[in-house]
Amino acid sequence: MTIQNILTKYQVRQENLLRAIKEIQKEFGSIDKTAIDEIARYFKMKPAAVFSAASFYDQISTKGKFNMVVKICDGANCNTKKSTRVIEEIERFFGQKIDDSFNFKVKIQRESCFGFCAQGPIMVVNDVMYEKVTPERVDDILRGYTDFQ
Numbered sequence: 837m838t839i840q841n842i843l844t845k846y847q848v849r850q851e852n853l854l855r856a857i858k859e860i861q862k863e864f865g866s867i868d869k870t871a872i873d874e875i876a877r878y879f880k881m882k883p884a885a886v887f888s889a890a891s892f893y894d895q896i897s898t899k900g901k902f903n904m905v906v907k908i909c910d911g912a913n914c915n916t917k918k919s920t921r922v923i924e925e926i927e928r929f930f931g932q933k934i935d936d937s938f939n940f941k942v943k944i945q946r947e948s949c950f951g952f953c954a955q956g957p958i959m960v961v962n963d964v965m966y967e968k969v970t971p972e973r974v975d976d977i978l979r980g981y982t983d984f985q
């Protein structure tokens with residue numbers, strides 16, 4: 837079964853998008869960039885719109901396609917410790933906005949609380965947690981994971 841085989845079962849109508857995505861996810865285990873591109877072509881949509889639809893539903897795994905996931909807490913406690921400034925620095929570093937997720941290399945994700953409020957602001961890069969992150973530390977932390985200068 838190919839992605840195309842699955843897609844051709846569905847009429848090109850917006851209401852069939854999620855059904856097709858779910859079936860592809862079931863068949864292949866996750867929705868990767870190739871799948872997103874094929875789905876977008878088939879449904880005559882922008883890949884970003886397909887990605888948004890896929891990632892909106894928790895049961896659809898869009899994991900695995902990001903080389904890097906940066907989660908930053910913007911909960912009330914971290915926010916009083918300038919998480920907003922940390923977020924701005926992360927966005928500047930990558931040249932992309934938080935939650936703006938159509939970049940398969942990096943996803944920057946806002947979190948509401950990691951449960952380590954006293955150590956905030958908390959940033960998690962892939963599975964490594966950083967505590968008391970200041971805007972000044974962002975470059976040093978992220979440079980350790982990337983080729984970006």
Ligand code: FES
Pocket residue numbers: 909910911912913914915948949950951952953954956957958
């Ligand atoms: S508010 Fe950030 S860890 Fe709780």
